[in-house]
Amino acid sequence: MTKSAYKRILLKVSGEVLAGDQSFGIEPEFLKAMAQQIADVAKKGVQIGVVIGAGNIFRGMAVAANGTDRVTADLMGMLGTVINSLALSNAITRAGVKSKVFSAVSMPSVADTFTARAAKAALEEGYVVVLAGGTGNPFFTTDTAAALKAIELDCDVLLKGTKVDGVYSEDPFKNPDAKRFDTISHEEVIARNLRVMDTAAFALARDNGLPILVYALDDKEGLAGVLEGRTRSTRVG
Numbered sequence: 001m002t003k004s005a006y007k008r009i010l011l012k013v014s015g016e017v018l019a020g021d022q023s024f025g026i027e028p029e030f031l032k033a034m035a036q037q038i039a040d041v042a043k044k045g046v047q048i049g050v051v052i053g054a055g056n057i058f059r060g061m062a063v064a065a066n067g068t069d070r071v072t073a074d075l076m077g078m079l080g081t082v083i084n085s086l087a088l089s090n091a092i093t094r095a096g097v098k099s100k101v102f103s104a105v106s107m108p109s110v111a112d113t114f115t116a117r118a119a120k121a122a123l124e125e126g127y128v129v130v131l132a133g134g135t136g137n138p139f140f141t142t143d144t145a146a147a148l149k150a151i152e153l154d155c156d157v158l159l160k161g162t163k164v165d166g167v168y169s170e171d172p173f174k175n176p177d178a179k180r181f182d183t184i185s186h187e188e189v190i191a192r193n194l195r196v197m198d199t200a201a202f203a204l205a206r207d208n209g210l211p212i213l214v215y216a217l218d219d220k221e222g223l224a225g226v227l228e229g230r231t232r233s234t235r236v237g
């Protein structure tokens with residue numbers, strides 16, 4: 001049985017996490033480690049949706065800066081998330097847990113097309129659902145997709161793994177005296193101008209009362225530690 005305080009979670013994973021020590025692509029060991037962490041939690045009965053970015057493959061804004069029009073560049077970014085999602089979902093399956101990809105960009109021969117109804121049904125059946133294609137729209141990020149899908153799928157919490165173990169008053173790498181918060185309200189994050197997620201993502205979370213847990217990705221207790229309260233994290237909301 002689960003010791004997690006949460007029954008259904010949405011995990012946002014940045015594309016860079018899969019690249020590991022490389023600057024591009026997918027590093028098999030990092031893919032396996034991430035999949036294992038997810039599978040370990042799923043085996044305890046927690047329902048898990050995962051949104052993965054594409055920073056390890058393609059970021060629309062960076063490419064648009066070189067002349068490709070932004071809408072095309074963002075479509076390419078969304079396709080990058082599909083590549084990562086297929087890799088992660090397959091690795092989760094290899095770690096012993098059923099997993100399925102749902103894509104916000106319709107491509108029926110590659111993945112099921114996302115509907116909240118179908119994704120919720122898969123969660124209830126014990127699948128880890130990997131949500132590809134971001135929001136399906138250009139000019140958004142996978143942070144926004146993660147907040148949106150968490151709300152659509154009635155998740156109890158959105159988890160965001162970062163380089164640090166929570167939300168700080170300033171960048172702790174730049175100012176070692178920065179104050180760390182154990183908990184903080186959505187309003188205070190805005191009032192203090194702290195960047196937990198991008199503005200659109202954060203606004204969605206705030207307006208819909210979605211709590212966010214920010215934790216350090218390199219914590220050895222992993223995802224299970226965060227959910228079971230053994231790992232330091234900041235709870236927003």
Ligand code: UDP
Nearest residue numbers: 015053054055060074077134135140141142
């Ligand atoms: N993207 C998009 N709409 C979305 C989500 C993503 O157009 O709803 C594109 C956008 O070009 C973005 C890229 O996909 O730069 C990869 O997503 P993101 O930058 O969020 O990846 P991460 O930084 O999390 O790896």
